Amino acid sequence: MISKIATRTFASSAASAYKVSVLGAGGGIGQPLSLLLKLNHKVTDLSLYDLKGAPGVAADVSHIPTNSTVKGYEPEGLPEALKGSDVVVIPAGVPRKPGMTRDDLFNTNASIVRDLAKAIADHSPKAAILVISNPVNSTVPIVAEVLKSKGVYDPAKLFGVTTLDVLRASRFISEVAGTNPVNEKVTVVGGHSGVTIVPLLSQSNHKDLDTETRDALIHRIQFGGDEVVKAKNGAGSATLSMAQAGARFAGSVLDGLAGETDVVEPSFVDSPLFKDEGVDFFSSKVTLGPSGVKTVHPLGNLSGHEEELVKTAKDTLIKNIQKGVDFVKQNP
Numbered sequence: 001m002i003s004k005i006a007t008r009t010f011a012s013s014a015a016s017a018y019k020v021s022v023l024g025a026g027g028g029i030g031q032p033l034s035l036l037l038k039l040n041h042k043v044t045d046l047s048l049y050d051l052k053g054a055p056g057v058a059a060d061v062s063h064i065p066t067n068s069t070v071k072g073y074e075p076e077g078l079p080e081a082l083k084g085s086d087v088v089v090i091p092a093g094v095p096r097k098p099g100m101t102r103d104d105l106f107n108t109n110a111s112i113v114r115d116l117a118k119a120i121a122d123h124s125p126k127a128a129i130l131v132i133s134n135p136v137n138s139t140v141p142i143v144a145e146v147l148k149s150k151g152v153y154d155p156a157k158l159f160g161v162t163t164l165d166v167l168r169a170s171r172f173i174s175e176v177a178g179t180n181p182v183n184e185k186v187t188v189v190g191g192h193s194g195v196t197i198v199p200l201l202s203q204s205n206h207k208d209l210d211t212e213t214r215d216a217l218i219h220r221i222q223f224g225g226d227e228v229v230k231a232k233n234g235a236g237s238a239t240l241s242m243a244q245a246g247a248r249f250a251g252s253v254l255d256g257l258a259g260e261t262d263v264v265e266p267s268f269v270d271s272p273l274f275k276d277e278g279v280d281f282f283s284s285k286v287t288l289g290p291s292g293v294k295t296v297h298p299l300g301n302l303s304g305h306e307e308e309l310v311k312t313a314k315d316t317l318i319k320n321i322q323k324g325v326d327f328v329k330q331n332p
């Protein structure tokens with residue numbers, strides 16, 4: 001007899017059938033993300049929406065023999081696409097080209113995300129919302145403001161997806177240390193762009209890196225996205241690694257909804273950690289539960305250098321968050 005030791009326990013009445021919607025499913029991230037979500041057995045209803053191309057993606061992934069139905073929707077189908085969703089993932093919007101920062105995407109993506117948030121508020125107000133569209137530091141506050149204005153904001157159900165920074169940190173530290181990345185866990189806190197990305201190497205397996213190696217590693221984690229933008233040479237930014245990151249995070253949110261315990265991921269959420277300093281959203285480890293965010297974890301012990309990095313991150317985050325809030329106030 002084969003025996004298996006469960007690493008997570010289950011609540012007895014946990015549901016295990018979930019509707020997940022992907023808004024922007026026809027894009028570079030949306031397509032592989034839809035594929036990976038089709039492989040998640042907790043997803044029983046996969047709803048793919050885009051301005052163009054979603055029915056084709058849906059027909060394609062629907063032939064994979066897992067226990068979910070897949071439907072693709074064009075613009076007029078957005079209400080139907082969202083109805084009854086437990087999780088809505090948003091990778092809609094334009095990606096970077098060489099030389100652009102994530103903030104350069106603000107003008108285009110802010111209104112896309114605002115309008116999708118309005119539709120979510122109207123048609124699936126109870127869904128967990130996972131924002132991939134950049135700049136995440138501003139698009140997450142945009143979604144919060146829209147939901148607040150419609151009286152349906154639940155801070156425990158809104159997430160900025162920073163998982164790609166976590167994946168990169170594991171990969172890059174393993175390249176420096178010559179280890180298997182599968183065994184490298186690095187907590188990344190702050191936000192999701194440049195200096196707001198703060199990997200806590202002092203809490204990793206490799207706390208004693210020399211200063212030069214440490215600084216180069218931190219810089220690579222903070223600006224790893226630029227490597228992909230440059231290599232794609234105008235054809236976009238990370239899509240495949242991002243799809244893996246998005247699928248992992250969505251999987252963890254579903255695990256939490258299903259009542260599994262000890263489901264912990266860093267995410268950019270409405271956070272109590274630095275609210276008294278004016279930082280309303282911050283990424284740190286979050287325990288996920290049946291209602292979304294269960295616990296926002298403090299950062300833990302930081303080195304003096306990490307304290308400085310976190311301070312710099314906070315200063316930038318305050319501005320990024322305010323920009324999102326102001327956008328919704330000025331363009332409701």
Ligand code: NAI
Nearest residue numbers: 024026027028029050051091092093094095132133134164
């Ligand atoms: P893409 O251009 O390949 O795909 C975007 C898709 O969004 C397109 O299919 C487009 O038709 C769709 N779209 C645009 N407006 C829409 C609307 N109003 N409703 C529904 N769909 C709409 O771009 P890609 O590479 O998939 O990137 C998407 C976003 O993800 C970008 O903003 C990018 O910066 C961001 N991103 C975020 C990362 C993260 O770590 N959070 C990592 C990499 C990219």
